[in-house]
Amino acid sequence: MSEPPAPLPETNTHCPYCALQCGTRLRGDLDTGVKVQPTFFPVNRGRLCQKGWTATEVLTAADRLTRPLVRGSDGRLKEASWDTALDTVAEGLRTIRTEHGPDGTAVFGGGGLTNEKAYLLGKFARLALRTSQIDYNGRFCMSSAAAAGNAAFGVDRGLPFPVTDLRGAQTVLLAGANVAETMPPLMQHLEQARLIVIDPRRTPTARRAALHLQPAPGTDLALALGLLHVAVVDGLTDQDYVRERTHGFGAAAQRAMAWWPERVEEITGVPAGAQRRAVRMLAEAPSAYVLTSRGVEQHSDGTDTVAAFINLALSLGLPGRPGNGYGCLTGQGNGQGGREHGQKADQLPGYRSLSDPWARAHVARVWSVAPEDLPGPGRSAYELLDALGGERGPRALLVFGSNPAVSAPHSAHVTERLVSLDLLVVADFVPSETARMADVVLPVTQWAEEEGTLTNLEGRVLRRRALLPPPAEIRSELEVLHDLAVRLGEPANRYPTDPRQVFEELRATSRGGRADYSGISYKRLDAGEVLHWPCPDTPGPHPGTPRLFLDRFAHPDGRARFADVDFWGPAEETSSAHPLYATTGRVLAHYQSGAQTRRVAELTEAVPEPFVEVHPDTAARWGLADRDLATISSARGSMTARVRLDPTMRLDTVFVPFHFPHERRANLFTHPALDPRSGMPEFKVCAVRITPLPGVTS
Numbered sequence: 001m002s003e004p005p006a007p008l009p010e011t012n013t014h015c016p017y018c019a020l021q022c023g024t025r026l027r028g029d030l031d032t033g034v035k036v037q038p039t040f041f042p043v044n045r046g047r048l049c050q051k052g053w054t055a056t057e058v059l060t061a062a063d064r065l066t067r068p069l070v071r072g073s074d075g076r077l078k079e080a081s082w083d084t085a086l087d088t089v090a091e092g093l094r095t096i097r098t099e100h101g102p103d104g105t106a107v108f109g110g111g112g113l114t115n116e117k118a119y120l121l122g123k124f125a126r127l128a129l130r131t132s133q134i135d136y137n138g139r140f141c142m143s144s145a146a147a148a149g150n151a152a153f154g155v156d157r158g159l160p161f162p163v164t165d166l167r168g169a170q171t172v173l174l175a176g177a178n179v180a181e182t183m184p185p186l187m188q189h190l191e192q193a194r195l196i197v198i199d200p201r202r203t204p205t206a207r208r209a210a211l212h213l214q215p216a217p218g219t220d221l222a223l224a225l226g227l228l229h230v231a232v233v234d235g236l237t238d239q240d241y242v243r244e245r246t247h248g249f250g251a252a253a254q255r256a257m258a259w260w261p262e263r264v265e266e267i268t269g270v271p272a273g274a275q276r277r278a279v280r281m282l283a284e285a286p287s288a289y290v291l292t293s294r295g296v297e298q299h300s301d302g303t304d305t306v307a308a309f310i311n312l313a314l315s316l317g318l319p320g321r322p323g324n325g326y327g328c329l330t331g332q333g334n335g336q337g338g339r340e341h342g343q344k345a346d347q348l349p350g351y352r353s354l355s356d357p358w359a360r361a362h363v364a365r366v367w368s369v370a371p372e373d374l375p376g377p378g379r380s381a382y383e384l385l386d387a388l389g390g391e392r393g394p395r396a397l398l399v400f401g402s403n404p405a406v407s408a409p410h411s412a413h414v415t416e417r418l419v420s421l422d423l424l425v426v427a428d429f430v431p432s433e434t435a436r437m438a439d440v441v442l443p444v445t446q447w448a449e450e451e452g453t454l455t456n457l458e459g460r461v462l463r464r465r466a467l468l469p470p471p472a473e474i475r476s477e478l479e480v481l482h483d484l485a486v487r488l489g490e491p492a493n494r495y496p497t498d499p500r501q502v503f504e505e506l507r508a509t510s511r512g513g514r515a516d517y518s519g520i521s522y523k524r525l526d527a528g529e530v531l532h533w534p535c536p537d538t539p540g541p542h543p544g545t546p547r548l549f550l551d552r553f554a555h556p557d558g559r560a561r562f563a564d565v566d567f568w569g570p571a572e573e574t575s576s577a578h579p580l581y582a583t584t585g586r587v588l589a590h591y592q593s594g595a596q597t598r599r600v601a602e603l604t605e606a607v608p609e610p611f612v613e614v615h616p617d618t619a620a621r622w623g624l625a626d627r628d629l630a631t632i633s634s635a636r637g638s639m640t641a642r643v644r645l646d647p648t649m650r651l652d653t654v655f656v657p658f659h660f661p662h663e664r665r666a667n668l669f670t671h672p673a674l675d676p677r678s679g680m681p682e683f684k685v686c687a688v689r690i691t692p693l694p695g696v697t698s
């Protein structure tokens, strides 16, 4: 009698891509094929987007990295043993540190890393490298919302309520969010609500809206001031709430007085009547939410713009009132946790400030070092990339979980800076455009091969679980950091390689911080408990905090702050040489720099190349027809994209997705102007011209 077949291994985990972190069940193995199914996890309730359904393909990508690579004297990357690769990196780092000091070495992290990896990466930078030069791609993502949220509420958690609360809303304002393409399963929670969408484009999300406001890119701050003006003048503010729960309304309202709707219409193009209607829809709904995303945040005035939307929400009494609220839609898989545990230039784990003596003392104690051994704050992401190889800039860079050669603004310049380095090390599982430039490439595990935790957009801590063993020659980041640290003379036990052990340390380090995880454990998560931070370690187990601000905001006096902000406009205006606004963003089928999704056949078939969305009249004026190849040029550079005529576009604006490499990078034309408070680059507006690609006729 033959044995019954062994049951297929199966595990519950989450999608590797965005911050919604849809629940999935994985089944199978590499021989039979790995199958993914959605679970009834609350954020996705049985749904996935096209990227989630096809995510397992990246596990077996034809060009998956399987061995470390080291650049030889002939300039080519060649397979090497782990010992050779790690020795090369350690030796390079030591030499550069001797010649240029600890800040000669730098680290660039990512919001896709698990909490454990992000935590250990920050610790490695501060202790093993002793460098202040660490930042990460989250700076390009939600840093403006984080800065505005911290200032207004005293804490930054993307959504201070569970996504499922949106199901009961009558009105939801989506400011610069294209949820139907960027988090499709979230749309099911918005089915009951009347949507107000603010987007220069008529996106799939805007098409579902009761009201679509279509401002010129970069004018949202004026629009938000106009909406506050209407709320005040039309007597729609919640005066009891404003008096009891906030500070600073007077100055903000005073500022908004100069932004009457007709003036705002002139600047933004949004009709005054539509502005009034939007405010009424929000003010009269018993349950209303204001949500911001990258469209309003990725600007050189992004922090002030988010602050102006928070002002509007506060004036209407939304934040911290059950069934109402303000939130930012965090983007990357661990965009929330990744911004809390120390890979940010100015931060220690638990969302602590690197400049706070108490925080330094606490973290130094857990790490068994002296507080003065911890370096100070470093440069923000773009400033760091811009400084590479320069006179006072770092000479070595370690990249973990980002592809800045494609995704950083003014990317031709960033590529040049990367080339100028003495040592570029990239850990990845595919040969991304940045990895291809590296001196040493370290192959690491993927989501379905590793254990860990991520924190989703609602501050809920989730378990990532392994279905597959890692391929033979592949190591996890935790192992890589351990091996490198030991080679740099660090004690081995300072860098645990077991994620559970790293999480235990993270708990202790975050204890008492703003993002307190000390009451969360793998055991509780694996038992199915729903835990949102803050979750302190209390004698009876703390239930976590799904909803923040119900009683008080996180400032010492418990009140939220209005911000006194004014409109000043984008860094670059249109001119006769560059007469159009260009904005950039996402399509459903691709993820970020495309390093992963461009390796999935179904997704590249869906969108094989970049396009430029243009109004037919604008296209005709510049000599372009549908499907022509066009050159889009700014003062910084040009790229090529295929024309897509769209009669719903504004006449003055074109849109290009940023998921494509080389000469098809949207970031060849974007502007690296930075928000002075958050360091966020102005991805969402710059001045361009579009012309037919020379030599190509329609």
Ligand SMILES: Nc1nc2c(c(=O)[nH]1)N[C@H]1C(S)=C(S)[C@@H](COP(=O)(O)OP(=O)(O)OC[C@H]3O[C@@H](n4cnc5c(=O)[nH]c(N)nc54)[C@H](O)[C@@H]3O)O[C@H]1N2
Pocket (backbone or CB within 6 Å): 018, 019, 141, 175, 176, 177, 178, 179, 181, 182, 183, 198, 199, 200, 201, 203, 216, 217, 218, 219, 220, 293, 294, 295, 296, 330, 331, 332, 333, 583, 584, 585, 586, 587, 588, 589, 590, 591, 592, 655, 684, 685
């Ligand atoms: N399919 C897909 N989904 C993703 C991702 C992905 O790469 N692909 N990435 C994830 C990540 S990291 C993030 S951050 C989120 C981002 O999610 P979203 O913020 O929804 O994505 P974007 O496409 O960057 O920008 C949203 C919208 O902003 C609009 N916009 C452009 N300029 C302006 C402006 O000046 N004002 C206003 N009001 N709107 C403007 C664009 O037209 C676009 O429709 O998506 C996550 N989900």
Ligand SMILES: Nc1nc2c(c(=O)[nH]1)N[C@H]1C(S)=C(S)[C@@H](COP(=O)(O)OP(=O)(O)OC[C@H]3O[C@@H](n4cnc5c(=O)[nH]c(N)nc54)[C@H](O)[C@@H]3O)O[C@H]1N2
Pocket (backbone or CB within 6 Å): 110, 111, 112, 113, 114, 137, 138, 140, 141, 142, 294, 298, 331, 332, 399, 400, 401, 402, 403, 404, 406, 407, 408, 409, 427, 428, 429, 430, 432, 444, 477, 584, 585, 586, 591, 592, 593, 594, 595, 596, 658, 666, 667, 670, 683
């Ligand atoms: N023009 C324009 N540019 C933009 C934006 C925009 O809207 N417009 N949006 C910005 C935003 S919001 C974001 S978030 C950034 C994102 O841009 P990137 O930081 O480039 O993001 P990804 O493409 O996700 O890059 C992640 C890389 O790390 C690898 N990776 C994934 N997981 C892991 C891991 O666990 N460990 C390691 N070592 N590697 C891993 C992937 O294979 C990939 O090569 O782009 C920004 N750039």
Ligand code: SF4
Pocket (backbone or CB within 6 Å): 015, 016, 017, 018, 019, 020, 021, 022, 044, 047, 048, 049, 050, 051, 052, 053, 182, 183, 184, 185
């Ligand atoms: S919405 Fe985000 S988390 Fe859900 S399946 Fe798509 S990419 Fe994955």
Ligand SMILES: [Mo]
Pocket (backbone or CB within 6 Å): 140, 141, 142, 331, 332
């Ligand atoms: Mo992002």
